[in-house]
Amino acid sequence: MDSCRAQSFDIEAPADQEYSSGQPVNLAHLRRYTLGDKALEDEVLQLFLTQLPLTLAALGSAATERDWKIAAHTLKGASRAVGAWRIARMAQLAEELAGNESKARSEVLAKLDAAASEASRFIQQSEKLG
Template identity: 65%
Template sequence: MIAHEAESFGSHTPDSSENARDMPLDLNHLRRYTLGDEALEAEVLGLFLAQLPETIASLRSAATERDWKIAAHALKGSSRAVGAWRIATLAQEAEALACGAEPEACSEAISRLEAAASEASDFVKEAAHRA
């Protein structure tokens, strides 16, 4: 299923390939952690994609700097775990923002995260259809 799609992207490590970082998801990264178990890959990606809108909503509704930082940090970690490098980078940038002082920057960060999340979701759907 999705694991076989990863083969077409070559062997990537998070640090060694700009191509992997340009993809919405580095499926080879995920594959290393799931040991090629297609059902597990699908389950992990499904959980990640289901949680994305909730975490982004937590950013949008963050009442304090602490709430913002917790949500951004959680998103950064979960994105790195599945190889969603673009989302992880955007979450890291969001985590560094001070929303009380930079509300426009925080709003823009959410917009960029939503776009990247949509792209990742579309990528997974397309990969599943090709498998």
């Protein structure tokens, strides 16, 4: 293997570690990417908390299938990056919804809202403790 080749990072959770932390956000996963830098971790989590409601709103107001898929994909990537695996898995399901399945979309949005609230509370609490 060429040592100059760029290293790739897989931000999908290994199946056996997806919920190993038992928390809405796997902070150990995030720390792998921040190299234990608490200030950077806090900054990334704050960006996630800021973007989360905006991305959910974009998903909820998506007028076209393209808009829906872009918002779901964005949410999936951001959630995977911080280790919010439950949100990431639901965002992937949302991304895979075909056409305008309004009942299925409503259901996934409700589940995403609940998971996002849980993750937000967890992040805010962990920042108070950290």
